[in-house]
Amino acid sequence: MQDKIIDFSKYSSIKIGPKLSIKIAQNINEAIDLYNSGYFLIGKANNIIFSPKKHKIFQLGMEFNYIKDLGDYIEIGARSGNRKVFLYFKEHNLSGLEFLGTIPGSIGGIVKMNAGMKQYEIKNIIQSVCIDGKWEENINFSYRNSNIDGIISAVRFKKINGFNKDLESSFKIMRINQPKEPSAGSCFKNPKILGIKEKNNANLGNFSAGKLLDLAGFRGYRIGNMKFSQKHANFLINLGNGSFKDAIKLIELAKSEVLKIHNITLECEVIII
Template sequence: MNSTKVIDFKRYSSIHIGGVKEILVINEIGDYKDFQIIGRANNLLVSPKCEKKFAILGEAFDYIKEENDLIYVGCATSSGKLLTYTRKNDIANLEFLAKLPGNLGGLVKMNAGLKQWEIFNYIHSIKTKDGYILKENLDFSYRETKIDTIVYEVVFHKESGFSQSKQNEFTKMRDNQPQMASAGSCFKNPKGDFAGRLIEAVGLKGYRVGDMEFSNTHANFLVNHGNGTFEDAITLINLAKQRVKEQFKIELETEIIIFN
């Protein structure tokens, strides 16, 4: 049964910005085209004035099961839960989920990963309201997909051989990222370059507006020192886009998803 719950985006979202909203909790596959799925709000920047209808997948979609060399994972399952499962069951290839926050639905929608490791490398198919769709029939690229409907389940190829050393390597790579409230990488890396390098090159590493800042640890992380506002965040995002375009003729694309 579907239900509703009230969440405060200032506490719920990883960047700690937004207002209080009633959201739909989906436990039945259906057509919810008027709703925006938010998962764990790990890469979202939501305005307190946003009028959009939001939803999350409920417990009905939090599961992991295996069948015929495939792993079926409900899209409300957290990355941490799936990583633990693969470690316990000696399953290879998903070690890059270490310290990659979020639910599987969000990770699939944005083809999440780390450098060249991305989730679509290991996907067999996804399940939407229209049934299963094979990976080869989906439009996806670096940190992006053209999936415009709710993904309820993701199916992975199963290979044995979990690598603890790979997991340690991924954890170490992520330890270089800021540990403060943020929505992860602010911008996608342009082809052949790094957004963090460009932001630093235009003098914005450590640059602060109110309580929002392009982190001194990693310039492509927009961090919240406590009371950052939506307006502060947008000011910094627009400033980075403007300066990088002026100096390098590169259009930075946000990786953060913004809801005005």
């Protein structure tokens, strides 16, 4: 096991957090021991907002960064970066993970939260997940969530031939509509809404969290150096030296106003620790 100093105000995608000494687990037994001792596992910290307090945090070591072709499936270590996996699938003409080209992070975190874009989710091509050293096939996945409780050390994906370049292009276009400033990705999950009406009687249908925030007046809304993006209202961006305190103020205010206006309770997609 190793120790490593990380300044999360530079390392995390939203550029908020303290400088901490974290643990690096070199094998699954070390990872399980840390997890059971109350340590929080992170990957590339792309969807986390860190409070200023001290945290017990660990990462998986480079032993978990690999891609293996095992015949009927591809096995990928949980630390492997999404971009690396995307390029492997593209170079080997494999389908199902085209959206990974535009989503930052690592495979373990992406699988844990069942990440994706639109109707394309990572669960669709998962064969099995190695949790606490045991391969499991019966995982319950839901929208941006799973029932996985433990350490994901590796994932096996189905081999489906035919990389889809049209999908790759579509995902790139979606990415263009997202802000470039530091953020933790989508702030809120898209809620399931049926028959809700806005003040002008326009049926909201299945509107996204971004649309609900926009209708509630949060597009471009700012507290300190934290702001809901003008480009996409569901992205909380850091304009420079933004604080955890102001980020939480914005999140709580947005939840309160959307509930008041739309009678919808927004659920955070970002992780706050």
